Amino acid sequence: MSVAGTSTAPEGRDARRAPAPRCGDDTGVDPDQLPDGLVVADESGRVVRFNAAAERVTAVRAAEALGRTLEKALPLEDLEGRRWWQLTDPYGGLAIRNRQPERNLLLPGGREVLVSARYVRAEPLGPVRCVVVSLRDTEARRRTERSHAELIATVAHELRSPLTSVKGFTATLLAKWERFTDDQKRLMLETVDADADRVTRLIAELLDISRIDSGRLEVRRQPVDIGAAVGRHIQAYVASGQPADRFLLRIEQPLPALWADPDKVDQVLSNLLENAVRHGEGTVTIDVTPSASPREGEETGTSVTVSDEGPGIPEESMNRVFTRFWRGSKRGGTGLGLYIVKGIVEAHGGVITVGRAAGGGAEFRFTLPVSTPAYLA
Numbered sequence: 001m002s003v004a005g006t007s008t009a010p011e012g013r014d015a016r017r018a019p020a021p022r023c024g025d026d027t028g029v030d031p032d033q034l035p036d037g038l039v040v041a042d043e044s045g046r047v048v049r050f051n052a053a054a055e056r057v058t059a060v061r062a063a064e065a066l067g068r069t070l071e072k073a074l075p076l077e078d079l080e081g082r083r084w085w086q087l088t089d090p091y092g093g094l095a096i097r098n099r100q101p102e103r104n105l106l107l108p109g110g111r112e113v114l115v116s117a118r119y120v121r122a123e124p125l126g127p128v129r130c131v132v133v134s135l136r137d138t139e140a141r142r143r144t145e146r147s148h149a150e151l152i153a154t155v156a157h158e159l160r161s162p163l164t165s166v167k168g169f170t171a172t173l174l175a176k177w178e179r180f181t182d183d184q185k186r187l188m189l190e191t192v193d194a195d196a197d198r199v200t201r202l203i204a205e206l207l208d209i210s211r212i213d214s215g216r217l218e219v220r221r222q223p224v225d226i227g228a229a230v231g232r233h234i235q236a237y238v239a240s241g242q243p244a245d246r247f248l249l250r251i252e253q254p255l256p257a258l259w260a261d262p263d264k265v266d267q268v269l270s271n272l273l274e275n276a277v278r279h280g281e282g283t284v285t286i287d288v289t290p291s292a293s294p295r296e297g298e299e300t301g302t303s304v305t306v307s308d309e310g311p312g313i314p315e316e317s318m319n320r321v322f323t324r325f326w327r328g329s330k331r332g333g334t335g336l337g338l339y340i341v342k343g344i345v346e347a348h349g350g351v352i353t354v355g356r357a358a359g360g361g362a363e364f365r366f367t368l369p370v371s372t373p374a375y376l377a
Contacts, residue, residue, distance in 0.1 A: 037113075037135030041070040043128065045091055057113055057135045070131060076105040076115060090117065095125040104138065112138045147324060151209070154335070158202050162195035205336050209324075212343030219347050221259040221371060226302055227251045229266060230286050233273050242277065252289040256300040259371045264344045271337040272306040272364050280308025280361050294351045295369035301350070305365040307357035321354045341366075 031038050037054030041047050046069055050062040058074065065073035076084035084105055090097075102116035114136040119128045169188045173180070180188075211217040227249075234247045276284045285307050293301035313321060320326050322342040326335050345352045350368040357363035 037133075039065070039070070039074060039133040039135065041131045041133075043091075043130060045069050045071075045131075047073045048130075054135055057137050058107055059111075070133075074133065075108055076113075078103075078105055084115075088117075090119050090131050091128050102134075102136075114138055114141070151206075151324065155202065155206065159199060162198045165195045166192050166199075205340060208340045208343070209336060212340065212347070217343060217347045219261045219264065222262055224258045224260045224262050224265055226258055226265065226304060227255065227288050229262070229269060230288060230304070233266075233269050234286075237273070237277065246277075246282075246284060248283050248285045250285070250287045252287070254290070255288065255302060256290055256370045258302045258368060260348055260368055264348075265368075268341050268344050268366065269304070271341045272304075272366075275337065275364070276306050276308040276310075276362070280310035282309025282359065282361070284308050285357075291367050293369040294367050295349045295371070298369050298371075301367050301369045303365060303367040305363060307359065307363040308361035309357070309359040310361040312356050312360055313354065313362045318354055322352070 031049055031051035032053075034051055034053055037057040038049060038051040039047060039054050040049035046067055047065050050060075050065040050073070052062075054060075054065075055062055060073070070090075071083070071085040074085075078084055078087065088100060090100075098119050098121065100115075100117040102114050104112055105115045106112055116134045118132045120130045120132060121127065122129050169192050173185065173188060177185075208217070230249055234249060237247065238244045273284065273286075285305075287303075287305040287307075289303050289305075291301050291303040293299060295301070317326070322338050324336060324339045326338065342352055345366045345368070348368050349371065350366055352364065352366040355363045355365070
């Protein structure tokens with residue numbers, strides 16, 4: 001029995017099935033705003049969408065691609081030179097297949113692109129209603145791969161020297177212990193200890209880079225006396241032989257109470273002061289001042305400026321200072337310190353800048369928001 005105005009279709013999967021998709025329907029999203037290339041072909045295999053990113057990746061104008069068959073609009077080949085659409089046959093291939101995983105393919109001229117595809121069917125095992133193709137330029141991936149390769153090469157180089165020293169001295173001591181005086185043994189053991197510290201620092205840098213790149217750098221906020229922290233670093237340099245008058249510390253009072261991770265603030269100060277001492281000249285000036293907070297919704301922050309009187313950083317290098325492996329001179333180092341400094345400052349919600357000091361040297365300035373721990377907010 002049925003009632004007028006109601007459906008008598010049986011319940012089940014057929015009753016719940018959505019209308020068959022139509023390639024080219026307006027989804028409410030402008031395809032030209034998508035970051036990746038989008039190419040859509042209808043059930044006859046002709047291109048009905050070709051967005052701006054696809055134009056950029058393929059160097060083919062949308063007007064030239066629309067209405068053409070997918071094979072002619074996107075004449076892709078695999079790395080062995082086989083025609084991709086003939087090989088995969090999306091419209092006549094296996095009915096159970098609904099996608100092509102991302103892989104490297106070649107455009108005419110040998111340009112490499114990352115291509116993935118999805119086959120849209122009105123029903124399982126039914127004919128393909130449209131093919132949706134995603135295109136991505138490989139340049140970003142290649143930059144990442146080159147960066148990883150450079151990191152591995154740098155680490156291998158930096159580890160080789162201290163480990164060779166450690167192995168050499170320990171092997172010598174074990175083999176000829178009785179032949180050396182106590183002073184000679186002490187000197188060799190001190191060298192081994194210093195090289196072990198160098199390896200430990202390098203491993204810590206690698207862990208920091210991993211956490212920064214993955215967004216997992218944790219900040220444990222506590223009250224920090226930034227002026228006292230700077231003072232401790234200066235005392236350590238003086239104790240190691242630097243003249244006391246090479247450092248000028250100026251603190252503008254009153255400073256707002258600062259909540260930050262004290263260990264990571266020490267790491268930032270250590271890198272910036274070491275950079276000024278090693279690569280700069282003359283007096284190293286450290287100014288600690290209250291400032292506007294870089295975080296929206298807070299009024300105050302704390303700024304630390306470290307400047308020297310050396311040759312400074314060339315203008316053309318300013319935008320590369322905080323990138324991996326940048327070195328201001330040939331005086332050693334991995335070139336990772338300032339990259340880590342920037343990551344730590346930004347993890348606190350702060351900002352860091354580089355410029356030219358009044359005395360002509362380099363000037364680094366970082367500003368941290370005052371902040372408070374979550375349980376006090």
